[in-house]
């Protein structure tokens with residue numbers, strides 16, 4: 001059995017490759033050769049911590065697999081990631097476990113690349129101002145992917161943890177693909193007023209901005225919430241939207 005570490009994933013998986021792989025997976029889904037069941041959630045030690053399982057099987061690939069993610073928001077204060085994910089891959093011929101993959105970076109690149117696919121399809125071609133709310137690994141990967149599909153001229157960053165914003169901007173300065181400007185927002189709402197593309201990548205339990213502040217024609221990737229008690233987007237935003245797109249209805 002192969003054991004693939006975070007570092008090995010980082011060395012081999014480019015964002016471009018992830019975006020095209022995800023496009024293929026969506027095509028397989030439309031063609032009916034792709035199976036992914038509903039995700040299973042399990043509360044652990046109260047309702048903040050969650051274990052979740054996802055499965056996927058594409059007839060066009062030699063393996064099928066599952067991903068387990070432990071979501072422990074309090075881990076950050078312990079110096080650990082708030083989400084820890086591992087993927088198991090099984091042989092399509094025999095069902096034998098053939099690989100275990102550390103999947104924190106892979107999950108982030110996958111989530112970011114999904115937003116890259118969505119942004120490429122739905123954002124205006126002249127969307128140049130990207131606003132990112134949240135400064136964790138997911139926020140990082142959203143930027144890596146979106147800068148591949150739109151010409152970013154300005155990046156605006158916001159987080160309730162102001163120390164994290166400065167460190168995050170330093171990280172993005174090293175990986176930005178053109179010489180775009182990066183600024184810290186005064187608030188989430190100030191960011192929203194100026195952005196053509198908005199990504200919410202937080203662990204928030206209440207809306208992170210007022211939907212009245214969104215400019216017409218803005219594209220939003222809302223990726224942080226994954227349980228019924230989490231929320232990033234308010235009802236005003238939902239009512240103002242002319243299109244809401246999801247690959248899973250229960251994801252709404």
Ligand SMILES: NC(=O)c1ccc[n+]([C@@H]2O[C@H](COP(=O)([O-])OP(=O)(O)OC[C@H]3O[C@@H](n4cnc5c(N)ncnc54)[C@H](O)[C@@H]3O)[C@@H](O)[C@H]2O)c1
Pocket residue numbers: 071076082083107108111133134135136137138139158159160161164188201202203204207208223224225226
């Ligand atoms: N959609 C998906 O496929 C997918 C995949 C993986 C993770 N996630 C989810 O994405 C979220 C972010 O993941 P992460 O690993 O980057 O987490 P993280 O904990 O490292 O970062 C979240 C950031 O959000 C900030 N934040 C919280 N509330 C805020 C608010 N109201 N305004 C501004 N900033 C706020 C926090 O200060 C923190 O810096 C998590 O909820 C995670 O479970 C979604």
